[in-house]
Amino acid sequence: MRYLVAAFCAIAAPVVAQEGPSFDCAKAGTSAEEMVCADADLARLDRLVADRYAAAMAAARALDAGADEAEAELRAYQRGWIKGRDECWKADDQRACVQASYQRREAELVATWMLEEPTNTAFWACGGNPANEVVTMFFDTDLPSLRFERGDSIDVGVLTRTASGARYDGSFGRFIWIKGNEATYRDPDPDGTEYRCVLREER
Incomplete structure (x- = not known):
């Protein structure tokens, strides 16, 4: 024993x-x-x-x-x-x-x-201009997260609680609030401009 x-x-x-x-x-x-x-x-x-x-x-x-x-x-x-x-x-x-x-x-x-492959990548056309693009890469982290790519700017956002849709908050006020194939995107401070975005492509 x-x-x-x-x-x-x-x-x-x-x-x-x-x-x-x-x-x-x-x-x-x-x-x-x-x-x-x-x-x-x-x-x-x-x-x-x-x-x-x-x-x-x-x-x-x-x-x-x-x-x-x-x-x-x-x-x-x-x-x-x-x-x-x-x-x-x-x-x-x-x-x-x-x-x-x-x-x-x-x-x-x-x-x-980029320690993992993103579960999904979305390309958004913002402000009615296809050239005004925001790319979001989604990751299955402990708290769901995404990577913002906008021009040469890279940031990270995490999922926050909302009444509807899925909102990811990044640094200095940057966020994207996704509802179906549309989203509201906000540039970081000090600019802080908000855009209405439409899903252009998803991979």
Whole structure:
């Protein structure tokens, strides 16, 4: 019997370890990290973001040109994100803040670095001008997300709750609110122009 118990413990130990976050909880230094250590779903999100970050770093290192700069920028953004997550102690709902922080970071890493194939790509003609194009690539991340491409501008949007349609909010006020084959698109600040867009092509 003792051999069976020992064998079970040997098998179970990695599983238990996998339930924790990517960092050492004994060294948790902020309330956000302590919350992640005590919450299985937040720990899962932490592991997910850590895996996505590692994949993005690998993609940055594989660049033919500008790899060092891309790695440095990615590290800086990750440090900035961690600082932002740790600021969730100021939020009324700290857990919701931490969860949203992880979900958005995963979406940013996947969509920016194209870590997965998009589930769908839509081409929108906006403002009644076919040349005024917005491209959206959709990703099956923990919180559904998309990649905006507009000219040489790239951004990431995440799904937000609405009464109808599907709205994805990006950076600096940018959003697209999709209802069937039509959408309202808003450019980021300081421009902030809104356009009525029509689906031109879908892949």
